Amino acid sequence: MRFIKILIIAILFVLALVLIIQNQAVFTQKFELKLDLIVYQIGPYITSNLVIVVAAFLIGVFFAIMWGAFSSVAARSRLREKDKRIKELEKQQRRETLIPSFNPNPSDTEKAEEEAKQEKTF
16 A cells, blocks of 8 residues: 555656646746735736746645644544543443342333232222
8 A cells, every 4th residue: 555655646746747847938937916906005026937836835735734633623522522422321331230220120110010000090
């Protein structure tokens, strides 16, 4: 399994290199980047596509890490709740096995209740 993972990563790395080498003109093209709001203006900055691609990738990595962290925290919280419930059930089971029941046969209880009802009706 580890060999397959390394092989897939190597193939993706080679494909990325081929993409970059074949499209160098696109990545080195310069353009003007600016944001013009009515009350606030940013730029103009001269930048290349490579900067935008790398920035977008890093922003995606950041959001993926944040999503993973929140997901991990939520999973830990659920795990703690389930562990607490398991401990409660184990404690309850220990109590039930330590305390003997007074009537081990429930059918005897049902018969006694029926007899009591019949006696009340007379």
